[in-house]
Amino acid sequence: MKGKRSILRRCISCRKIFDRFYLLKITNEKKSGIFINSGIGRSAYICRTKICTRNPKLKKNLQRALKTNFDDKFYEVFIIETQNYE
Numbered sequence: 001m002k003g004k005r006s007i008l009r010r011c012i013s014c015r016k017i018f019d020r021f022y023l024l025k026i027t028n029e030k031k032s033g034i035f036i037n038s039g040i041g042r043s044a045y046i047c048r049t050k051i052c053t054r055n056p057k058l059k060k061n062l063q064r065a066l067k068t069n070f071d072d073k074f075y076e077v078f079i080i081e082t083q084n085y086e
C-alpha cells in the first residue's frame with residue numbers, strides 16, 4: 001500500500017516486528033533520563049501486552065538495548081504505566 005508509510009520496529013521482548021504505532025517506546029535521553037513514549041535518543045520498543053511488559057528478562061533486555069542501567073524508580077513507573085495491558 002502506498003501513501004502513509006508505516007515504520008516497523010522490533011519488540012525487545014518477543015522479537016516480533018510491528019508497526020511502531022502499536023508499540024510502547026522507551027527512550028534514553030542521555031542528559032534527562034529515561035522516557036516512556038517521548039524523548040529523543042536511543043529507543044527500544046515493546047508490545048503493549050501483559051506478556052511482553054511482564055517478561056522477566058525485559059529489564060535486562062531493555063537495559064542492554066538502551067545501554068544504561070535503570071534505577072528502581074524508572075521500573076516502578078514502567079510497571080504502573082503498563083498495568084492495564086492485557
Ligand SMILES: [Zn+2]
Nearest residue numbers: 011014047052
Ligand atoms: Zn512483544
